[in-house]
Amino acid sequence: MAETKQYPFDEIEPKWQKHWQDITLFNPDVSDTKNKYYCLVMFPYPSGALHVGHGRNYILGDALTRYKIMQGLNVLSPIGWDAFGLPAENAAIKGGLHPRASTENNIKIMKKQLLGWGIGYDWTREIASCNSDYYKWTQWVFLKLFEKGLAYKKKAAVNWCPSCKTVLANEQVIGACCERCDSKVEEKDLEQWFFKITDYADRLLKDISKLEHWPERVKTMQQNWIGKSTGVQIDFPVVDSDIKLACYTTRVDTIFGATYMVLAPEHPAAEELIKNSSDKKQIQEFIKRTRQQSKQSRSSLDVEKEGIFTQRYVINPVNNKKIPLWIANYVLVEYGTGAVMAVPAHDQRDFEFAKKYNLPVEVVIQPITGNQQPAIESPQAYEGDGVLVNSDKFNSLNNRAAMEKIADWMENTKIGKRATHYKLRDWLISRQRYWGAPIPIIYCEKCGMVPVPEKDLPVLLPEKVEFSAVGGSAFGGKLITSSPLAHCQEFVNTKCPKCSGKARRETDTMDTFVDSSWYFLRYLSPHDDKKPFDKKLVNAWLPVDQYIGGVEHAILHLLYSRFINKVLFDLGFIGFDEPFARLFTQGMIIKDRAKMSKSKGNVVSPDQLIAQYGVDTVRLYTLFIGPPERDAEWNDRAVEGSYRFLGRAWRLAEQITSHKAQGRKIQGIHPLMRKIHQTIKKVTEDIENGFKFNTAISAIMELVNDSCKANEEGVSRDVLREAVTTTALLLSPFAPHLSEELWQRLGNKESIFRQKWPGFDKAVIQEDEITIPIQINGKLRSKIIVPAGISEGNLKKVVLEDEVVKKWLVSGAYKNIIIIPNRLVNIVV
């Protein structure tokens, strides 16, 4: 623990924070779009005091913002609050404050922290998604999607706690049990609102290629999430029935090997197909059991494949073979058609199932190399490529070619048709919850479902509601099936906008991801009460130049934002179809090998560290800890290194300003001068080439170390002054307060952030003498100092005259000598 202060950070920091506000450093004139730079950090959920793990995000954004300002760009760096959401409401149910009160309180705390850290935001553009002047426009977005047919209502399975008698969000279901009362969660079909994101699946997938400056990792995650696959859909007629069962396959080349067919337990035709079965009871029992299992087994690893014969058969249309129809737990109703043609010889799952229930296995593809034929006895299915056999007129074709041929043939004969499927599902946006934006829909007894007219927006969230209603019902209250809003009569009862008759409001609210799917548009005109965003301004300022946030949003938030952006683009509201040009995902801060979180009790509060070392130290350490895109282990003790470094820089500057520095001149370019320019180059490149703040900072540390050394050894005051000036400039994105102070003490009047980022001089970096390592057979044996421009011939001569080299080349003989100019000499003996 530091007993004496390295430097008076507690005086410096508040002073400069106030100064930046006074000179409106972070409040750009957005009408000036010539040199615009939009730097955006993901807006936080106001959960309470921030810890150092959260801090990384904002510190990264601030460093970039300040750097770009010094590059002469007009930087917009806004902040807001993703303020709707479950935790605030849950706290209210437990008997705490009203969600609005606790949210506002948390915002206050966090805002104070961000200001205290010196993070530069344009606070005049602050937004909060829970305020009606914001969610009015979230509702507007909903209406636009509704008008376009992209918002619709349908029955969907939701998590239902029978004890609490309420719907639960997925996050509230812990191991298939209710997080509050621990009773088993059931599946219940309820009317839910959806956004038709699947209509955009193909474009969302295709346009990933436009996201050049996104992390590969995020792009592949989105790709997998969308999960496009192409194949063929084929109708299989059921024997003794009019029903045809459609099934989808990506391996149409194996269709002659289909030996049975399987339905998902939830398949809509199942009931009808088994109604005359002698085993009806048994089959129904099986369906009921597996349906329950399917929801819960999502988290568990392997579930034994189980199935039951329906006593019905279907016809394989390619060869008119009668094959048995089964129902099994391994077929998913949500994907494809919920029915699968099983090819046990060439699909591992089907193979396992066939083995278990003694179903036939028919080989239709032979590996090209080797003549081993995958037989029924083989322990697994052959899923690789090969040549078709037992496939009628397609025999001896390569299976890849056969896929196309068979698909063509099927389309010609109308047996089947090519089809594309996605894993992506429509976005369920309904929440039976209070703390969210109300869905602007009215149900009229006469006119049916009527959207709230735009002029009537916002549909205000009533402030006075009964939170105990939901929680209380668990203890013998009335039956409740939806959110507290449903019990607020003043809210529910309304007039129909069309006929003015009696009507009821929709009581579901929107998923908070809807709020966050468009907020970056609002920052350009946050106080506009006529429209959600200013078309001219957003077209000038977006796409966002740099978006910064955690990987945990790689799929949901980033995919939803892209989707909404594309919808708004299609509707002509905006002129760009991707919202974020560059994305940076920072790693987590780890403590005691776990993600920092309140529940784990391993949070490091920055407050105490800041009191002890100052904000600049904590900021600097956070950036120095490691590559920002990777996870990093927090080490309280190591913070001191950053503190010592800042102190060293401070003391060096003191020496200059108090004229204590030595003054002695040497001839030529002083090595420190070289170091100064090398450091400018290194720091600039590190920032430009992808957030390498950790190595940029270590380069500045080297510069300060060298400056101290040069000062000891004697160096002209001018050079030393140059070194300190450069240190202040290079350090300003990372330790802004200290840099400002140094800058002022060096005699400058204006803020350092009004100064231009320094450039470097190549001529100064160029050395007159260079040290070249000499290798013999690739091993370092000696070094020589030679003039920088030495010719290869001369260099060779010098090398061979070197004492150490002579010793190694006892006979003077060598096979080859490899010279890499200015870098290295290797002698092969």
Add this chain to the structure above:
RNA sequence: GCGGAUGUGGCGGAACUGGCAGACGCGUUAGACUUAGGAUCUAAUGGAGAAAUCCGUGGGGGUUCAACUCCCUCCAUCCGCACCA
């Protein structure tokens, strides 16, 4: 199982197109200044060895004058998806 990463001192981590491995920081050791120091400064710090030198980037193999870097193979850890037909 599929996909994506990552593997370097006691620790966090450097190393641009293959070219002095371990920058920078933490920790440790010794010393200086000190009543004292957990402040500051100086020096040392991958391992073995008195030294010359040798060995060292998860393991094994390869390409090369030269490999943390390229190729093959195996192992370990982390993350994402997970019966997607």
